[in-house]
Amino acid sequence: MLEFIDDYLNEDTLEKNITLIEKSVDKLLRDYRGFMGWFNPIKSLLNIDEILKVSDDIRKSYDCVLICSIGGSYLGSKAVIDAVKGKTFDLKEEPNLIYIGNSLSGEYLSKVLTFIEKKNPCMVVISKSGNTVETVLSYSVIKSYFKDRFKDYKERIFIVTDEKSGYLRKECKEEGFKSFSVPEDVGGRYSVLTSVGLLPMAIAGLDVKELLRGASDFHSSLMDLKYNENPCFKYSLSRYLLYKEGKTIEILCTYDAKMEYLSKWYVQLFGESEGKSKDAIFPSYLIYTQDLHSMGQYLQEGPGNIFETTIEVVNHNGDIKEAIDGKILDAINNCSMNELNKLLFEAVTLAHRENGVRNLTLQIDRVDEYNLGQVLYFFMCSCALSSVLFGVNPFTQPGVEKYKNILKRLALGENKI
Ligand code: PA5
DSSP states (O other), rough: OOOEEESSOOOHHHHHHHHHHHHHHHHHHHHTTOOOOSSSSSHHHTTTTHHHHHHHHHHHHSSSSEEEOOGGTTHEEEEEEHHHHOOOOHHHHHSSEEEEESOOOHHHHHHHHHHHTOOEEEEEEESSSSSOOOHHHHHHHHHHHHHHOOGGGGEEEEEESSSOOOOHHHHHHHHHOOEEEEEETOOOOGGSSSSSHHHHEEEEEEEHHHHHHHHHHHHHHTTOOOOGGGGHHHHHHHHHHHTTTOOEEEEESSSSSGGHHHHHHHHHHHHHHHHHSSSOOEEEEEEEEEEGGGHHHHHHSSSSOOEEEEEEEEEOOOOOOOOOOTOGGGGGGOOHHHHHHHHHHHHHHHHHHTOOOEEEEEESOOOSSHHHHHHHHHHHHHHHHHHHHSSOOOOTTTTHHHHHHHHHHHHHHOOOO
C-alpha cells in the first residue's frame, strides 16, 4: 500500500492539531456531501462493463481516437496513460490517441485535421458541463469534418457529459451518439475514476479495473486507521502547517518524465480547489534531473519559501547497468541508472534542506494501474480535506468563469482594449 513518509510532522504536533483535522473532516462530510460522489471508488465498478465494451469496440474499429476535453475532463486520463505507457505513447501505438479541445490553437487543430486524413478516426468528447468553449468548438470542427467524410459519422462520436443538461447532451439527443453520464455529485477535477477518465484509459489499453481496485483498496485501508495514522490527514496537516511557517509554494517532484501529466493533474487539482483566498499554497511541479539544471538553483539558493512533495517509486520495469562504469565517473561505479536515480533523490533532499526546503514523500511500489489508483485517491482525498482546512470550498471554481465572461464580451466586440 502507498506510504506517506513525513519527516516534518512529529507525534506532538500531530496530537496538538488533531481537533483541527477532526473538525475539517466533519465539515467536509457534512457541508459538501453533494460533491463527494468520488469518495467511494467502488461505485465506478458498477458502470465498468459498458465502458469496457465500448472501448473494446473502439480499439477494434478505429486506428485513431481524438480525445476532446480540457481541465479535469482531460488531465486525469492523460496522467495515467502517460505514466503507465511511457511519455512517448502518442503516435507510437494503435490506436493513436490525439488530444484536442484543450486550447484555442487553430494551427494545432488544422494539423490534427491533416494528420487524420489518412486515418480511420473516431472522437470521444468529454465535458461535464457540455458547454466548455474549447471543447465544444473543437468538437464541432471535427463533427463537421466527419460528416463530410463519413456516412457513418454518428457511429464515430462518443460523448461523456451531464445526464440532462448542456449543449453536448442536446447533441446526443438530436444525433443519437453513444453517451455516458458524469455523476452529478462528482466535479471535473475529482472525476478521473469515473467514465471521464476511465473511457480514454480503457481505449488506451489500460487495466482500469486494477486502477479502481487500487483506489478502492486504499479507500478501505483509510477506514481502518486512526486519525493520527491516516496518510491523507497527515499530508494535509503538514501542508497547512508548512504554509503557516511561510512555505507558500509546493513542488511536486518526480524522477521520470512519464509522470509529467500526473504532476499537471496534481497542480490542477490543488490549484483549482484551494486557490480561492489570499491564503493558498501555490502548487507547481518539477521533473528531476532535468529541472535540477534550471530551477534546482532557485530551490538551493532562492527565497526558500518552498516545500517539496516527492513521488518515490521503489521498483521499475526496466533499468540500465552495463554502460555505467568507473571510466565515466568513479563515484557511480557499480550503480545502475535506477539506483543512481534513487541516490539522487537522497542527495536532492539533503541539498535542498540546507535552504530550508522540507520534503514530504509519497512512496509507491511501482508505476502501474493499481498503484496509480492509490495515488489519485490519496491526492483527491487530501486535497478536499486540505481545502477545508484552508477554509475554502474544494469543489467550486468561480474564478475560472471570469476570463470566459470577458472573452465572450470581447468576441462580441464589446470592451476592446
Ligand atoms: O475541475 C473542474 O471542474 C474544471 O477544471 C473542469 O474540469 C474544466 O473546466 C472542464 O469543464 P467541463 O468538463 O465542463 O468541460
